[in-house]
Amino acid sequence: MNQLDLIKNKASAAVTQTEKRPAHEQVYQTLKSQIMFGDLVPGQPVTIQGLTDSLGVGMTPVREAIRRLISDGALIFQGNRRVSVPLLTATDVEQMIFARNAVESELSRRAAVNMTTADIDQLEKIDEQLDRTIADGDVGGYLRLNHAFHEKLYDHAGAPILKDLAERLWLRFGPSLRVVCGRFGTQSLPDRHKDIIDALRASDAEKVAKATTQDIEQGMELMAEALATE
Amino acid sequence: MNQLDLIKNKASAAVTQTEKRPAHEQVYQTLKSQIMFGDLVPGQPVTIQGLTDSLGVGMTPVREAIRRLISDGALIFQGNRRVSVPLLTATDVEQMIFARNAVESELSRRAAVNMTTADIDQLEKIDEQLDRTIADGDVGGYLRLNHAFHEKLYDHAGAPILKDLAERLWLRFGPSLRVVCGRFGTQSLPDRHKDIIDALRASDAEKVAKATTQDIEQGMELMAEALATE
DNA sequence: GCCGTCACAATATGATCAAATTTTTTTCTG
DNA sequence: CAGAAAAAAATTTGATCATATTGTGACGGC
Numbered sequence: 001m002n003q004l005d006l007i008k009n010k011a012s013a014a015v016t017q018t019e020k021r022p023a024h025e026q027v028y029q030t031l032k033s034q035i036m037f038g039d040l041v042p043g044q045p046v047t048i049q050g051l052t053d054s055l056g057v058g059m060t061p062v063r064e065a066i067r068r069l070i071s072d073g074a075l076i077f078q079g080n081r082r083v084s085v086p087l088l089t090a091t092d093v094e095q096m097i098f099a100r101n102a103v104e105s106e107l108s109r110r111a112a113v114n115m116t117t118a119d120i121d122q123l124e125k126i127d128e129q130l131d132r133t134i135a136d137g138d139v140g141g142y143l144r145l146n147h148a149f150h151e152k153l154y155d156h157a158g159a160p161i162l163k164d165l166a167e168r169l170w171l172r173f174g175p176s177l178r179v180v181c182g183r184f185g186t187q188s189l190p191d192r193h194k195d196i197i198d199a200l201r202a203s204d205a206e207k208v209a210k211a212t213t214q215d216i217e218q219g220m221e222l223m224a225e226a227l228a229t230e
Numbered sequence: 231m232n233q234l235d236l237i238k239n240k241a242s243a244a245v246t247q248t249e250k251r252p253a254h255e256q257v258y259q260t261l262k263s264q265i266m267f268g269d270l271v272p273g274q275p276v277t278i279q280g281l282t283d284s285l286g287v288g289m290t291p292v293r294e295a296i297r298r299l300i301s302d303g304a305l306i307f308q309g310n311r312r313v314s315v316p317l318l319t320a321t322d323v324e325q326m327i328f329a330r331n332a333v334e335s336e337l338s339r340r341a342a343v344n345m346t347t348a349d350i351d352q353l354e355k356i357d358e359q360l361d362r363t364i365a366d367g368d369v370g371g372y373l374r375l376n377h378a379f380h381e382k383l384y385d386h387a388g389a390p391i392l393k394d395l396a397e398r399l400w401l402r403f404g405p406s407l408r409v410v411c412g413r414f415g416t417q418s419l420p421d422r423h424k425d426i427i428d429a430l431r432a433s434d435a436e437k438v439a440k441a442t443t444q445d446i447e448q449g450m451e452l453m454a455e456a457l458a459t460e
Numbered sequence: 461g462c463c464g465t466c467a468c469a470a471t472a473t474g475a476t477c478a479a480a481t482t483t484t485t486t487t488c489t490g
Numbered sequence: 491c492a493g494a495a496a497a498a499a500a501t502t503t504g505a506t507c508a509t510a511t512t513g514t515g516a517c518g519g520c
Contacts, residue, residue, distance in 0.1 A: 099391065103329065252506090278469075291506070293470090310513095311469075465516100470514090472509105475506105477505080
């Protein structure tokens with residue numbers, strides 16, 4: 001199951017991206033996707049040799065991708081040469097709430113200034129698809145589109161460094177969010193995306209930032225609770 | 231000169247760290263140090279083969295270290311298989327000012343709550359050494375100790391994720407700061423460290439955060455000016 | 461001024477060595 | 491004789507390197 005998913009993901013990534021990127025980049029993207037949206041659960045060990053076998057590439061690209069993901073905080077190096085998906089603690093989540101609020105509310109604020117009506121329409125289209133995945137109980141699709149929504153928004157902030165910080169945080173809590181959603185289903189996931197879109201249309205940057213903060217806190221609180229009752 | 235510095239740094243790192251860590255980790259630390267405090271100037275290309283030659287290790291460890299540093303933002307991958315030290319733009323610096331203010335002021339705030347008198351004494355000792363490097367015009371020493379001062383402070387915040395974000399930002403502006411200091415010397419570098427220490431002793435978390443913000447803005451503004459007049 | 465060829469650097473693989481974990485065997489005790 | 495603990499072997503995994511392959515930029519010929 002794990003192997004098959006990895007291969008399937010690789011294949012789909014290949015067709016979309018013209019197969020022209022180096023293997024280590026592809027492996028990185030594949031693993032990133034697996035960690036954020038896939039079935040790599042927190043605590044699960046990640047082995048180099050296992051990945052070389054399932055991805056069908058040599059060890060060097062795999063090693064490079066793993067190092068990058070460790071630097072991203074998406075994987076952790078546990079002393080004895082072992083690498084695994086991180087398990088979050090309550091304090092971890094608390095720090096992430098603070099950091100996400102600080103960084104992402106600013107990204108929203110800046111995006112609000114730059115986005116055109118057409119841009120907002122595109123964003124709304126993503127949100128509509130998102131609603132469909134919630135209705136269908138499609139957890140994987142929900143996670144992907146929720147990420148896509150925020151990424152799209154932040155892309156318009158014109159602040160690559162802040163966006164990079166945000167992305168790094170997403171990589172950190174991705175696996176745990178996946179577990180929470182898998183457990184509770186997609187029903188209990190009301191989001192503030194509608195508020196964000198409304199505020200964008202009103203060109204009210206502060207309101208956009210506020211709605212983003214609420215969206216973040218809603219999602220992260222849910223995660224914190226789930227981790228606490230574990 | 232470059233080669234020699236790299237080798238020297240590697241040797242000193244080896245003796246302090248019991249030689250027991252894997253080579254890719256050592257290479258990472260060495261390069262990190264080179265980028266933050268050494269003579270790798272912004273825009274300078276970094277080649278794998280050059281590093282394997284100067285460090286005396288195989289390419290695999292070097293590649294892994296470079297990937298990590300790219301993920302950190304300390305190096306950039308310029309599309310055509312080229313890797314170099316990043317050149318900062320004005321908007322980059324502006325984003326970093328925002329992010330550093332948000333993250334590091336919070337780290338200071340939290341550290342203020344946790345630090346004992348003995349901890350503060352240690353911090354003050356670092357600051358005294360720092361003053362000596364300024365008086366001596368020792369740019370490398372200044373950079374190292376300035377970093378050590380903040381790192382020490384943030385270590386007491388008990389917030390590893392926020393500290394990691396801060397560290398990542400330092401890696402990004404390190405090389406440019408180095409250039410600025412090299413150009414203007416250490417004279418024009420008054421810091422707010424004394425204010426931070428005073429506020430810590432008074433257990434006034436808000437004052438500590440404020441002083442940290444001022445320290446950050448002072449340093450970053452200087453950098454922004456230097457980049458603008460380039 | 462454009463295209464083909466050459467040299468160099470990066471990418472990727474497989475082999476080799478070392479470390480750690482797991483399994484098996486052995487031995488000692490109840 | 492059975493069970494458990496300790497020791498030893500085997501397997502698995504990681505780290506490093508040497509080498510082959512591929513792509514990139516530069517130089518020179520047309």
